[in-house]
Amino acid sequence: MGFFSTLLKTKEKPLTLNVKNNISCPPVTILYGTKTGNAQFIAQQAHKYFHQCGIESECHNMAKYDVGRLPSENKVLIVISTDGEGELPPNARQFSQLLDLADMPALNNLQYSICALGDSSYDVFCGAGKLIDQQLKKLQAKPIINRVDCDLDFKKSALQWIQNTHDTLVGINKPTETISKAELEAPDFMTATLKSRKQLTKADVEQAVYHIELDNCQNQVKYAAGDCIEIIPSNPQKLVAEIISKLKLDGSQTLISYNHSLEYALTYQFEITKLSRLVIRRYLKVYKGSELDKLYNNREELRAFISNSDVLDLITDYPGSMDADEFVSTLQPINSRYYSIASGYQKNPKQIDLTVKTVRFQLKERQYQGAGSTYVNESLEEGTNINYRLVANPSFHLPETKDTPVILIGVGTGIAPYRAFLQDLEAQNIRKKAWLIWGDKHQSSDFLYEDEIIDYYKNDTLAFINTAFSRDQEVKEYVQNRLVDYKERLLEWLDKGAIIYLCGHNKMGDAIKKTLIELYISEKGMSEQEAKAKLKQQRDNNIIREDLY
Ligand SMILES: Cc1cc2nc3c(=O)[nH]c(=O)nc-3n(C[C@H](O)[C@H](O)[C@H](O)COP(=O)(O)OP(=O)(O)OC[C@H]3O[C@@H](n4cnc5c(N)ncnc54)[C@H](O)[C@@H]3O)c2cc1C
Ligand SMILES: Cc1cc2nc3c(=O)[nH]c(=O)nc-3n(C[C@H](O)[C@H](O)[C@H](O)COP(=O)(O)O)c2cc1C
Incomplete structure (x- = not known):
């Protein structure tokens, strides 16, 4: 497809908020490239923030954005996640392909700002954001501020990105002059009742696959085949207890920074079934020995350790003495898990079906279990509620x-x-x-x-x-x-x-x-x-x- 043929694409109605443009800043176009909705959420938050600040903006899914508009755009903000092994998320691929076309005009008038979402445990951290950044620079577009690469707990850095981009655009130098303080809204989770759960696999109960039926009568969420849902799991109780015992801490003590007990925080608020480079980097600061430094600086060994270990392994193999607040400050917030919807809305709009495989395995003489899959397949009782959010795909x-x-x-x-x-x-x-x-x-x-x-x-x-x-x-x-x-x-x-x-x-x-x-x-x-x-x-x-x- 040639560059100009994209001009003929049908235009999607963007998310637009009408504002009185009381700030001397041209309208801003915000684009998002996403797989599981985080980038869309941040883009929409940026859109609302600019609106509050009196700056006109439009927010588009990259797949629906007409790249033919770029040469006449003035300010473009991009929020993009990385998928696969350092790849573009599917809805950003065509955008990137069009930027590479030989007849793509230079973008001398364009100023842009990129917020890249990723996970530093992957070999290519924020690869998609880096690629789009390079492509825009090659086309002579000018960055408003340097690209911000956000790790899994992206909310704080993404907020900062929104605010810094805004402040630079309107020429505010001191943060205190900021018109409105950026705040992220809570994502719109809903509750559904677990109607029934049936084992589909006939052997291997350890890693059984279950058919799950959630009640969709109350919310009547309209979904399409191919969409998935996002859930926030709770962690396995046994693992929580083992971590508290290994650290010789009192699970009932209240954490100063979180106003919850340590046990509650480890169950509901922090990721403990898997590790990341970020957690190890933070743990280095509270762990006094030099062995962890050695591991951290050996790329291959670090990668192997991260993929085969959880937080209990970290504190067992690299024991340190720290208080509960210090310990949780090394952890990452618990992440969502995603499950594809296994039912067609037209056939049965009253329910949402899932097909979930239990993650449970034996390694290094220990039993490991996944947080999300065992929460859905084992802990959650029939007739009780689960919080979820629809992720359109x-x-x-x-x-x-x-x-x-x-x-x-x-x-x-x-x-x-x-x-x-x-x-x-x-x-x-x-x-x-x-x-x-x-x-x-x-x-x-x-x-x-x-x-x-x-x-x-x-x-x-x-x-x-x-x-x-x-x-x-x-x-x-x-x-x-x-x-x-x-x-x-x-x-x-x-x-x-x-x-x-x-x-x-x-x-x-x-x-x-x-x-x-x-x-x-x-x-x-x-x-x-x-x-x-x-x-x-x-x-x-x-x-x-x-x-x-
Ligand atoms: C878009 C999308 C759609 C998805 N759809 C589905 C779906 O329909 N059904 C479904 O079941 N899942 C689906 N998943 C995967 C799902 O989101 C979770 O990742 C999965 O259930 C595991 O999560 P968990 O919390 O149970 O395990 P975690 O707590 O995340 O995992 C614990 C750790 O165990 C490791 N691990 C897992 N198995 C082994 C093993 N055998 N040996 C060594 N280490 C291991 C993992 O790498 C991880 O580090 C989907 C994911 C995405 C991104
Ligand atoms: C299947 C999958 C592959 C991923 N691959 C990478 C990767 O290679 N590099 C990276 O930095 N992040 C990677 N991530 C992390 C995501 O970019 C990160 O979770 C991001 O917040 C997701 O944003 P989204 O919901 O907008 O897609 C991957 C996530 C998933 C689910």
Whole structure:
């Protein structure tokens, strides 16, 4: 697509607040690139803040923003998260692709400010924000202030970014002169009752997958297949008790900085089931020995330690003496967990279904358990309430044109959004337009929603089903093997305009993308460079849609 053809794109109505422009600052355009909604939330907060300060602004999803407007824009603020392994979130890919086009005009008149959201445990921290920053600089746009890279507890730095951007724009030098103090609103969580929970897998209770039904009667949240919900878990009680005991502290003592007991704070407020570089960096300040320094400065060992350890391991392997307030000051706030909606709104608007796998494993002679999955699958009792928020995921919705064929590729709980898709396709009477390629370990124990899926095949909602159960034969078989087995059909469907969906484990996503490149080379006679360019173009243009985690 050429740069100017984007001018023809249908315009989405932006979020606009009418203000009396009583400050001498031109209107500001705020764009967000997001996967799970954090960047959208910050962008909307910036929009409201500028409104309060009397500055006109518009707030757009990057995927819906007409890049053709950029050369005539004056001030653009961008909030963008990083997805995958240092990648752009799906709704920002086309924006970035257009900035790279040879006929993209210079942006000499544009001033911009970027707030990048990320997680410093990943190898490429805030990669998407850095990329957009480089691209805009290359096009001669000028930064209003330096890019701000925010870690998982992004709220304070993001707030600061909003305020500093504003102050620089309107020429305020001293923070005390700020017209209005930026404050973040609380995100709009709702409550739903857990109606029922049913185990789907037939063996391996330790890592069982459950079908969860939440009541949607009260809130009547209107969702689309492909969306997910965000929940804030509580931590496993056993782990909380072990940490308190290891630190030889009193769980009932009130923390000065949080006005809650240590036990309450560790249960509900802080992340303890996993570690991050940020926590280790902070822990270094209260831990007096030099061993942790050594670990922190060894990239490979640090990465291995973080991915195989939790907060209990940290305080066990690197014991220090500290009081409760000092200890919690090293921790990060508890993060949301996300679960794909596994039901179609049209079929049953009264409930929201989820498909959740319990994270529980044995390592280093210890039992570990995930916070979110065991909260949903085990701690939460039927008939009680859970707080949640809908996270729209428009980059993973069904195609707008009803008869577009869809190839649904996934493993494990990656089936969840596909169940929602199939319910929608059936409700809309769309037949033989979907092909499911899905896998797990064993057919006898792990075939999630087996009966339903076979029924979808029988009633022609599914044109084809191909499964890959990796451990049912001597040589392991994966979903990417099915792509090769059915390569003629795959290429034929792509020629007919099919959309490929990838959902489930990140590693599966990588394997499928690698296989597609190999097939473009072997079957289409492309060079490796051409095949990679084709894959990039398919991802940028939403022909390949991903929901990988
Ligand atoms: C957009 C999106 C959609 C998602 N949809 C779903 C869904 O539909 N269903 C679903 O079940 N999940 C889904 N997830 C994943 C989900 O959000 C959680 O990440 C997952 O449930 C684990 O969270 P937890 O709190 O239980 O574990 P945590 O407390 O986050 O994990 C504890 C630690 O254990 C590690 N770990 C996990 N397993 C092992 C192992 N075998 N060996 C060693 N270490 C291990 C983890 O890396 C982590 O460091 C989705 C994620 C995203 C981003
Ligand atoms: C599947 C997944 C992959 C991620 N990959 C990265 C990464 O490579 N680098 C990084 O800095 N952050 C990464 N993050 C962290 C997110 O950027 C961070 O959680 C951010 O706050 C999410 O914002 P959003 O809700 O707007 O998408 C990843 C998060 C998820 C869920």
